[in-house]
Amino acid sequence: MTTxxxxxxxxxxxxxxxxxxxxxxxxxxxxxxAADAGLTVTVLFKPSVGGAPSTSTAYAQGGIAVVDPSxxxxxxxxHVADTVAAGGPLVDVVxxxxxxxxxxxxxxxxxxxxxxxxxxxDGRLKxxxxxxxxxxxxxxxxxxxxxxxxxRALTAAARARPNVTARPAQAYALLADGDRIVGVRTAExxxxxxxxxxxxxxxxxLFSSTTNPLGATGDGIALAEAAGAEVRELEFVQxxxxxxxxxxxxxxxxxxSEAVRGEGAHLVDARGAGVMDGVHPMGDLAPRDxxxxxxxxxxxxxGAPCAYLDATMIPDVAQRFPTVTEAVRAAGIDPQTELxxxxxxxxxxxxxxxxxxxxxTGVPGLYAAGEVARTGLHGANRLASNSLLEALVMGxxxxxxxxxxxxxxxxxxxxxxxxxxxxxxxxxQDAMTGACGVRRTVAGLTDLxxxxxxxxxxxxxxxxxxxxxxxxxxxxxxxRMVGQALTRQESVTEVLEVRP
Numbered sequence: 001m002t003t004x005x006x007x008x009x010x011x012x013x014x015x016x017x018x019x020x021x022x023x024x025x026x027x028x029x030x031x032x033x034a035a036d037a038g039l040t041v042t043v044l045f046k047p048s049v050g051g052a053p054s055t056s057t058a059y060a061q062g063g064i065a066v067v068d069p070s071x072x073x074x075x076x077x078x079h080v081a082d083t084v085a086a087g088g089p090l091v092d093v094v095x096x097x098x099x100x101x102x103x104x105x106x107x108x109x110x111x112x113x114x115x116x117x118x119x120x121x122d123g124r125l126k127x128x129x130x131x132x133x134x135x136x137x138x139x140x141x142x143x144x145x146x147x148x149x150x151x152r153a154l155t156a157a158a159r160a161r162p163n164v165t166a167r168p169a170q171a172y173a174l175l176a177d178g179d180r181i182v183g184v185r186t187a188e189x190x191x192x193x194x195x196x197x198x199x200x201x202x203x204x205x206l207f208s209s210t211t212n213p214l215g216a217t218g219d220g221i222a223l224a225e226a227a228g229a230e231v232r233e234l235e236f237v238q239x240x241x242x243x244x245x246x247x248x249x250x251x252x253x254x255x256x257s258e259a260v261r262g263e264g265a266h267l268v269d270a271r272g273a274g275v276m277d278g279v280h281p282m283g284d285l286a287p288r289d290x291x292x293x294x295x296x297x298x299x300x301x302x303g304a305p306c307a308y309l310d311a312t313m314i315p316d317v318a319q320r321f322p323t324v325t326e327a328v329r330a331a332g333i334d335p336q337t338e339l340x341x342x343x344x345x346x347x348x349x350x351x352x353x354x355x356x357x358x359x360x361t362g363v364p365g366l367y368a369a370g371e372v373a374r375t376g377l378h379g380a381n382r383l384a385s386n387s388l389l390e391a392l393v394m395g396x397x398x399x400x401x402x403x404x405x406x407x408x409x410x411x412x413x414x415x416x417x418x419x420x421x422x423x424x425x426x427x428x429q430d431a432m433t434g435a436c437g438v439r440r441t442v443a444g445l446t447d448l449x450x451x452x453x454x455x456x457x458x459x460x461x462x463x464x465x466x467x468x469x470x471x472x473x474x475x476x477x478x479x480r481m482v483g484q485a486l487t488r489q490e491s492v493t494e495v496l497e498v499r500p
């Protein structure tokens with residue numbers, strides 16, 4: 001179908017100044033900031049059960065890593081150093097410094113929009129410590145419900161602005177006028193914008209178990225790459241070391257926040273030995289890649305299907321971590337008196353669509369922010385709680401860039417869509433988990449690459465349903481991820497263990 005770039009749904013209506021695909025922290029931050037600047041905004045989002053947006057933001061527990069400007073023991077330089085120590089040489093220090101330096105102002109903006117964080121008796125923000133951080137700089141809300149509070153505040157702020165409209169829709173193609181992206185195609189019709197922002201999150205459902213919501217299928221990565229944007233460092237998937245273990249479970253599983261270990265919880269194996277003993281000088285609060293590998297090694301060493309988190313020494317665990325406590329009790333475990341079974345789970349995609357420090361990709365009119373984007377902040381391994389901060393800062397910057405966007409060309413547009421070849425999802429997830437998970441080898445990745453090219457495993461044909469389109473996207477992202485993992489056959493901060 002060919003439409004005009006000046007159209008809205010099915011070629012009618014008025015294009016927005018900013019068209020946002022995704023309603024997590026990055027997308028809604030951009031939407032609210034753009035609306036406050038007088039722009040019109042359209043937000044498209046994948047719905048979850050009940051109709052609310054499917055976002056990873058809502059499930060984020062730990063908090064937002066941000067320097068307290070009044071703290072003489074902390075500063076941007078120290079935050080940068082911790083980020084580089086976690087992410088290794090692939091961290092872009094210039095980009096990192098720029099993003100982290102804007103953190104306090106971005107958090108202040110979020111608070112001005114209604115977000116409420118936990119505070120001390122004197123009114124100052126409470127701060128805790130998480131893995132890889134050398135000081136306590138993580139602000140949080142509701143104990144361990146930071147993401148839920150951020151999602152609530154931003155959703156309310158967006159709804160309160162008459163120049164923001166939102167509707168459920170799955171974007172399955174981009175629309176281009178010449179070399180410029182001017183809109184997206186959905187089953188419900190076309191939508192246009194002078195600036196198009198992909199804020200679609202990650203791709204956790206490439207793996208059999210993940211902390212991500214069901215909508216995290218890599219859509220934005222496949223869409224951007226189809227349009228010619230650069231996609232880099234997809235091989236660096238962060239596996240959170242403490243996902244709640246439930247025998248036989250598949251798909252999204254509850255996260256046991258790293259902040260639990262920040263308050264004193266301790267990882268032990270099935271025999272009661274400390275998982276992190278002698279592994280890293282930061283012990284249970286080592287960077288996530290280190291802890292995830294140690295948990296995996298402990299499972300292999302003991303033959304057990306999981307390791308355990310001992311939080312019994314935290315006297316007010318239910319009050320400090322109500323979200324974790326609810327999830328654990330639903331599994332029949334009392335965290336005050338019993339060990340919590342945990343395993344690593346696919347959590348965060350460190351690479352993605354390459355952008356500059358304003359969120360712009362190399363494709364005119366197309367921006368990306370949040371987990372879908374690769375700014376250079378995370379390198380090979382994300383430092384805990386840097387993600388919400390990055391999304392806030394970059395969302396604000398995209399909104400500022402949208403104010404400078406030129407008018408739409410008004411010509412005929414063409415559809416730009418990912419390939420429709422797809423694997424059956426469960427089989428794809430099992431294959432990716434086995435060969436492209438925490439443990440990777442050259443032989444395993446080579447076999448997986450061949451499997452993803454096998455017509456008996458990947459079928460080609462029209463993707464008609466939403467599930468088909470997601471499976472096609474997952475397959476495309478899997479192929480790219482495996483290809484990049486094979487290209488990089490060395491360890492970077494030991495996040496990969498690729499061996500001949």
